[in-house]
Amino acid sequence: MRIENSFIPVEGVGEATERRLWLEGITTWESFDPRVDVDGVGPTTAGRIESFISEALARLDDGDSAYFDRAFPSGERWRLYENFREETCFFDIETTGLDERRDRVTTVSFHSDGETTTLVAGEDLTAERLREQFADASLLATFNGARFDVPFLETSFGIDVDTPHLDLMYPCKRIGLSGGLKPIEAQIGIERDRPDISGRDAVRLWREYERGDDDALDTLVSYNREDAVNLRSLADVVCESLHENVFVGEVSGK
Known part of the structure; x- marks a missing residue:
């Protein structure tokens, strides 16, 4: 739609x-x-x-996505996706815990225009690099990012993330997909290279990296990148399903 x-x-x-x-x-x-x-x-x-x-x-x-972000009810923000699909930045963060004021962001992965970039704490994860990644996006897409990823980044790096934001958790619920990102991916057939790794493992992997295990960082980055990349597939499926339910079904009189 x-x-x-x-x-x-x-x-x-x-x-x-x-x-x-x-x-x-x-x-x-x-x-x-x-x-x-x-x-x-x-x-x-x-x-x-x-x-x-x-x-x-x-x-x-x-290409003024901010205008439509303001104009549409928040529950209908998914309607922006088809128009701004190619300028959408899908991103996901990993942290050492759930408290944005005490815990640390370890990696942030961005998937946009077919390319994936990961920033790592202590290397290139800075406020400036985050702003650069968001600068060219017309739309951001996350899963539970409105409550977690965005406020965590804003608090940790003193930035304002004001690009229009599609949090896919809410349109997922609208079509009956509930739970975390990994179970939802499984329900709609999105496969992972390492389905055995969880968010808790991401914390462990970072601690192992801090103790000198570079392989642990490689695994963490791979996991984080897969989160960001899979968000595009999820957005495609969810927005197409809503298109069928909200628009096609109504137009055809179903």
Whole structure:
């Protein structure tokens, strides 16, 4: 589903009204006709829709993902993904614990435009390098990053992560996928090279590296990189499923 299929950012247009527009064949901004009689869309709402479309088209041409992040309800942020897929930065962090004020970020992996980069504490994991990784992204994608990864990085490095953010944990729940990232991957057929490694192992591996075991760091980095890479596959599956449920099913009258 693309942003251009959406009318829900418009004041006065809720999910029910948006569905009625779709069922009348108004499935894109281009197909909107204020003369078409749609229940719940009077002259005032029609005018708002036209104004929104006019501004949104310009914002989309400019690649202004922040505008749509503000315009869409938080639960509908997944609708930005198809438009900004190629400019999405998938990232995941590993830490020595769960307390952002006491524990340390050990590695951060980023997957964007087919390439994966990992920053390691004590080597190249700095505020400046983090900002560089986020700078070119139109959209960030994580799993439970809104509650964990982002605040951990902001507190640990004194940075503001203000790029629009799709936390995949919430759209996963919407389609009935619950639990942690690894069990969800297994449910939808995403395989791992090292399925035996867990977040607890990531802490152990870092401690072993601190004691001089370079192989432990290699394993930790491989695990962290796989987390970031697999987020793209997860986003593809989840957003396609929501597209089928929210848009295709409604348009076809199912």
